[in-house]
Amino acid sequence: MKKAVVSGIGHDRPGIVAGFTQVLFRHGCNIEDSSMTILGPEFAMILIISMADTVSEEAVAADLEVLEKELGLSVAFKPLQLPAAPAAATNNLTPYMISVSGHDRTGITYEVANLLASFQINITDLNAQSITGEADSSVYIMMVEAGIPQGFDFGPLETAFKDLETTLGIEIRYHEIEPVAL
Amino acid sequence: MTVLKIYKYPHPVLRAKCETVTNFEDPTFRQFVQDMEDTMYDCTGAVGLASPQVGNPIRMVLIDVTASGDKTAKKFLVNPEIVQKSKNKNVREGCLSFPEYLANVKRAMKVTVVCQDEHGNNQEYQVEGLEAIAVQHELDHLDGVLMIDRVNSLKTDWIRRQGPSSQG
Ligand SMILES: [Zn+2]
Numbered sequence: 507m508k509k510a511v512v513s514g515i516g517h518d519r520p521g522i523v524a525g526f527t528q529v530l531f532r533h534g535c536n537i538e539d540s541s542m543t544i545l546g547p548e549f550a551m552i553l554i555i556s557m558a559d560t561v562s563e564e565a566v567a568a569d570l571e572v573l574e575k576e577l578g579l580s581v582a583f584k585p586l587q588l589p590a591a592p593a594a595a596t597n598n599l600t601p602y603m604i605s606v607s608g609h610d611r612t613g614i615t616y617e618v619a620n621l622l623a624s625f626q627i628n629i630t631d632l633n634a635q636s637i638t639g640e641a642d643s644s645v646y647i648m649m650v651e652a653g654i655p656q657g658f659d660f661g662p663l664e665t666a667f668k669d670l671e672t673t674l675g676i677e678i679r680y681h682e683i684e685p686v687a688l
Numbered sequence: 689m690t691v692l693k694i695y696k697y698p699h700p701v702l703r704a705k706c707e708t709v710t711n712f713e714d715p716t717f718r719q720f721v722q723d724m725e726d727t728m729y730d731c732t733g734a735v736g737l738a739s740p741q742v743g744n745p746i747r748m749v750l751i752d753v754t755a756s757g758d759k760t761a762k763k764f765l766v767n768p769e770i771v772q773k774s775k776n777k778n779v780r781e782g783c784l785s786f787p788e789y790l791a792n793v794k795r796a797m798k799v800t801v802v803c804q805d806e807h808g809n810n811q812e813y814q815v816e817g818l819e820a821i822a823v824q825h826e827l828d829h830l831d832g833v834l835m836i837d838r839v840n841s842l843k844t845d846w847i848r849r850q851g852p853s854s855q856g
Contacts, residue, residue, distance in 0.1 A: 603840055603841075605836065605837065605839075607697075607836065609698070631843075633841070633842035633843045634842070635846070637697075637786070637789065638788060639696050639697050639698055639699075640696040640698060640699040645697065647836065647846075648842075649839070649841065649842040651841075677698065677703075681837070683840055684794075684840070
């Protein structure tokens with residue numbers, strides 16, 4: 507069994523998912539995980555697929571290239587290296603929501619992501635929007651989901667957040683994400 | 689009749705930790721009570737308003753979930769404190785300080801709040817449903833907490849408003 511990651515981005519229109527899944531079905535590829543979203547006018551999808559060792563990756567990639575032309579998509583196909591050992595242990599990470607907001611300006615996303623990376627904090631999801639705020643100003647709101655190790659010392663991170671709040675004129679708040687009780 | 693300006697996010701007054709009200713006879717306070725009433729009833733559909741939203745960071749909110757405009761059901765909660773809460777449920781609420789958005793948040797469906805009224809008399813209210821949601825939302829304002837802070841996902845819990853609905 508081998509795996510690959512397939513992604514496609516293009517102007518949203520009916521038939522993108524059908525086109526993709528038809529190619530995969532024809533080659534006997536199994537979709538293991540998928541994520542799709544629409545941002546502005548663009549549709550984006552990323553799939554993890556698995557296939558028998560006998561399946562030609564080149565043939566799948568070639569058919570996806572045909573789709574690229576037919577549907578006007580940017581398609582990428584990349585064989586996935588299966589890790590010998592499980593990657594970074596994620597089971598002792600606690601999910602946190604870090605919300606960032608302030609008057610819209612360039613560099614907020616980069617500065618926050620860079621700061622989190624410097625604390626070895628892994629971002630698992632990031633969503634952002636501009637909203638209209640006080641006096642019709644444009645306010646940028648970003649929510650970052652991140653896994654934080656148990657026993658993490660928040661002191662230095664809080665200091666770094668405070669510095670960034672002052673430098674960029676933004677607000678940074680965080681809270682643990684409560685698991686949904688079912 | 690004075691309709692006060694409602695401050696929108698990210699105005700800093702919305703993050704203020706509000707001051708306890710001590711002098712109920714103060715003419716400035718008396719006038720503010722009247723202005724707050726005028727302001728809330730001027731906003732169609734509003735079911736609650738907190739003092740910091742109109743630029744005065746004191747611990748007072750006004751609630752009227754009937755949104756009928758006849759003012760008989762209005763409750764001023766001054767120096768309020770929630771003393772009892774039922775279990776949380778997911779609800780969708782709006783805020784006059786984020787007029788274009790609705791948020792999915794968790795709120796208790798029944799709360800008991802002790803407070804004073806606008807004349808300084810001690811009161812205790814047991815409220816439920818929309819009124820309980822409104823009380824919790826408005827009391828958050830007194831601690832500088834906004835609905836954006838109660839959201840767990842921008843993608844699923846932060847919704848651009850389609851049409852008018854109740855807000856506070
Ligand atoms: Zn509000």
